[in-house]
Amino acid sequence: MNAILDTTMFLGKFLYYALEALVGNIIPKSKKAVAGETVLITGAGSGLGRLLALHFARLGAIVVLWDIDQEANMETCRLAKEKGAVKVFAYKCDCSSRQEIYRVAEQVREEVGDVTILINNAGIVTGKPFLDTPDHMVERSFYVNAISHFWTYKAFLPAMIKANHGHLVCVSSVAGMVGINGLSDYCASKFAAFGFAESLFFELSRVKENRIKTTIICPYFINTGMFDGCTTKYPFLLPIMEPEHVAQKILNAILEEKVYVILPKFMYVAFVLKQLISPKMMIALGEYLGADTSMTSFKGRVKAHEPQTETEREYK
Numbered sequence: 001m002n003a004i005l006d007t008t009m010f011l012g013k014f015l016y017y018a019l020e021a022l023v024g025n026i027i028p029k030s031k032k033a034v035a036g037e038t039v040l041i042t043g044a045g046s047g048l049g050r051l052l053a054l055h056f057a058r059l060g061a062i063v064v065l066w067d068i069d070q071e072a073n074m075e076t077c078r079l080a081k082e083k084g085a086v087k088v089f090a091y092k093c094d095c096s097s098r099q100e101i102y103r104v105a106e107q108v109r110e111e112v113g114d115v116t117i118l119i120n121n122a123g124i125v126t127g128k129p130f131l132d133t134p135d136h137m138v139e140r141s142f143y144v145n146a147i148s149h150f151w152t153y154k155a156f157l158p159a160m161i162k163a164n165h166g167h168l169v170c171v172s173s174v175a176g177m178v179g180i181n182g183l184s185d186y187c188a189s190k191f192a193a194f195g196f197a198e199s200l201f202f203e204l205s206r207v208k209e210n211r212i213k214t215t216i217i218c219p220y221f222i223n224t225g226m227f228d229g230c231t232t233k234y235p236f237l238l239p240i241m242e243p244e245h246v247a248q249k250i251l252n253a254i255l256e257e258k259v260y261v262i263l264p265k266f267m268y269v270a271f272v273l274k275q276l277i278s279p280k281m282m283i284a285l286g287e288y289l290g291a292d293t294s295m296t297s298f299k300g301r302v303k304a305h306e307p308q309t310e311t312e313r314e315y316k
Helices: 002-026 047-058 070-082 098-111 135-163 184-205 243-255 266-276 279-289 310-315
Strands: 038-042 062-067 087-092 117-120 166-171 212-219 260-263
Touching (some): 038 135, 047 062, 047 070, 062 070, 098 135, 117 135, 135 166, 135 184, 135 212, 166 243, 184 212, 212 243, 243 260
Parallel strands (some): 038 117, 117 166, 166 212, 212 260
């Protein structure tokens, strides 16, 4: 009897939520106001992080900027003020260091207050074949792209839970859902970030009347300099995306409280096919899309002035 009752309840909920999702796609959800919210963005010194900071500044949010590059972060701070930021705070933070994350987080709590929207955006890419990837860069990829999320959540989530108000945003990647040739450490770390964020989403959903939102972003290569030199065989299917377009999509997803956003939309089809077709068919599809050669001419963003972490000094 329990199985029949559970199945009936499941089907009822499933159909109701399917209808709710269908209506939501036809009738756009109203966007929440973020004026007065405290938005912390990691990796705010350039690329998506900077663009998101400027968007939230225009919307009247209190913006908190974290980046290891202090000069670039201060430039974002200046630009945010030009866009009319009510309050903007810039902090130098190496997101590969747990101790530094906790230290700067405490500084933010004392000087700014509780963070209500946390955007884990900081990321690095090595872009080398697996056996050519130095050990210290494998570790750094995980520290920055994934493990830092554990420490920022531990630092800021308790206050969100206490207030029953907040929004956790993970900028993962398409490479966090499918392996890409030449990105072994990046893919693995982004898979980890995606899995962690999704796990927290389900964990929080078990809390009665939970009002803490989760958004997980999975974009393809973005033209920010981070993937400089990467190519795409068929841009009409898999374009190298423009940063402003992606930043606007992320902003909309946060304001509309979407859980998953995958860019471009073609990737939804590719992910469904991944589960249905054979491995050899997957390889053929990857070759057709140029995924096997997309990293061949990779250069990436070079920051000669970027400080080394303790991990890098240890292994060099």
